[in-house]
Amino acid sequence: MSSIVSTVVNRIEIQAQQKLKELLRACFVNLDEAARAPERRVAWCTSVGPCEILTALGFDVYFPENHGALLGARKLSQHLIPRAVGVGYCAESCSYMTSDIGATLAHASPLREVYGIDGPPKPDVLVYSTNQCREVQDWMSWYGRRDGAPVLGVCPPAHLGEVTRAHIEFVRGQLRHLIEELERRFGLRMDDRRLEEVVDRSSRASALWRQVLDTAQARPSPLTFFDGVIHMAPVILMRGSTAAIDYYVTLLAELEARVRDGVAAVPDERFRVYWEGMPIWPKLRELSTKFFDLATVVAASTYCNSWAFEEYDGGDPLLWMAKTSTEIFINRDEDTKEAFLEEMFRRFSIDGVIFHNARTCPNNTNSRFGMPQRIRERLGLPALVIDGDLSDARFFSAAQTLTNIEAFVEQLEEQAR
């Protein structure tokens, strides 16, 4: 057996977390108020969708994927998914989608308990980008039918190796068309200057978020993947706002101080692991505790980096939006993904890789087509594939997975000798 000794050291919490809670409460209360105010409009948007356009046009933007994650984190998904299956959804389709639709059918939402609001705000319009998956289109369309709200979308070419000028122009044209549709349907007029400002703020928040994640390059790392999935909320939910920028300035300062002072997210850090794939929201605590006990830090992930876009340096904001939303990891071919991962492993001094095979999220799972094997062979990095799901805890076996992780760390120990 391993020489691992269970630690008794307590985690040192990130102080900015309190501010984050306040920010999130304000965000959801504001959305609730927007949904109730006749003169305000709520737009639903996918997490890497064109939210800057919506913000610039004056919509309050809600991200339903966050609700799916929340349902997972609160261990509610497995009880709600059967409601969606009852109206025809496959139990193996995206569990964000099925748990969210199930919650709506069951009139249930943790937003009530957490923020004291009725639940997700009713949409005036739903906007998606299929740069992440096709499921978002189906998801938004379900609500569009239910609420009689228009559903508009952008569909970038998918699975790209090289991203060409033709790809970007195609997407930019769709964004322009989206603006025209929103203007026409809601009697609005886009202020180009305002769009530039929103995109600039979005880009600044994104750049700060990248800096936050990059602090994990330090050894010991001041934060883990499990911190990242909590602190990434503003860069998704408040993209384009000054609140997100202010928050990341505060968080970055705290993490840089931790690096200076040698404060470790995982005391006595021995190994550094990369997390590839979706978080397992219902099991974050168990996984976090296991890695903590194994003195192993999950130092970096593809998931948290999904909102670390390149910086906007002026010019056409639609070009920036088209480029960043088309170039994202999930929208690329296997070779590009592998090159990205290799660079991440180098930057974060990674000792081993964990691939999460998310049962209901094929689009954000990269372990099904030989990538772990290739990485093992080509880079000599140990890679472990764990079965689970982003929201549906029924696809996760705690005993099996935690044992596998222990054995994986033993393998890292062997390798280090």
Next chain:
Amino acid sequence: MATTPDIVRICRELIDLLPDEALERARESRPDLRGFGVFPVYAPVEIIHAAGLMPVGLFGAGNRIELSHAEARFQSFICSIAKSTLELFLGGHVQLFEGAVFSSICDVARNLASLVKRNAPGQFIDYLHMPQNMYSAQSSAYTRAELNRFRTNLAAHLGRPVADQAIAESLLLYNRVRRLLRAIYDHRRQNPCSIAAADLFAVAMAGTRMMPEDYLPLLANFFDQVRSTRVRARDGVRVVIEGAFCEQPPIGLLETLEAGGCLVQDDDMMIGWRLFTQDIDGDGDPLAALAEAYLRESVYTSVRHDARRPRTEGLAQRVRDAGAEAVLFTPAKFCEPALLDYVLFRSKLDKDGVPHLKVEFEEKMWTYESVRTEVETFAESMLFE
């Protein structure tokens, strides 16, 4: 002149061939012919044909081969066409091919393309990023550019140009094939007893195993025979089959559906090979014409999204046009696009009062008793209501 049973027998033999075997058959009259694989749903076969290659449909391998290599590379919950198509490449059944083309239909297909590419050195494996947005002002230019990229890369691989003129000629040839298929499907809509679903499926699929020049006379002969044959009408529930746009159902399943009391009036099988609703104008820029046809003159499928032409309306229209009383959903097991659309379609049919039944299938399905019972119960509940 061959009789209908003769033609059906020939077609059934052809669709049972593995890709290399189909090519060997075609080489009996064209010894130097090389093949090019076309993974469903749609690919511009005209460009492939214009390059002097035989476009061959890659629809998996049915019961013909055991999955020994592919099982190790895929999860258990992946559709069978992906597994057996990979097995075809790993097992050396596509060796006489210059390459293959896949397109953006689902997550499995996109990863399959990468996997095949990695395991097929020397072959040209391409992935078409067909537009999902059909109505943007940039859609036409983008689609043409994508088709042109494929043409250019294929030509570079072959070391010879693929000229506009050759593509235009292939367009005219495939126009004739698709026109005949449309006519046969029209005839079947009017006379469902005249062609068994399994037979029409075999005849339509045989076109993916032959050069179009050889397929045309066979198809024309079949149509003549079918039109001139008097058949006895029989009772049955008139149905439309929906959901088999990519992986194709086993022929035994189609026979079971009809034996269970259904008369298939229309279906979406082999839809990518008969995608267009009318002839494509080959004059002028053939790639632009193909792009326009893809965007404007094509039937709905679950792997394309056209906000102006919802798929639910497409199915409702198909049901109306066929004069069908019910819909049989036949998604392949684990087919994400079909299973997602099932929710939409089901809700629309419920609203319209159209009965429906879902029957999932997979390649290695070999026993149909339970399906037959289900279908019989469904049909009898309608016939004797």
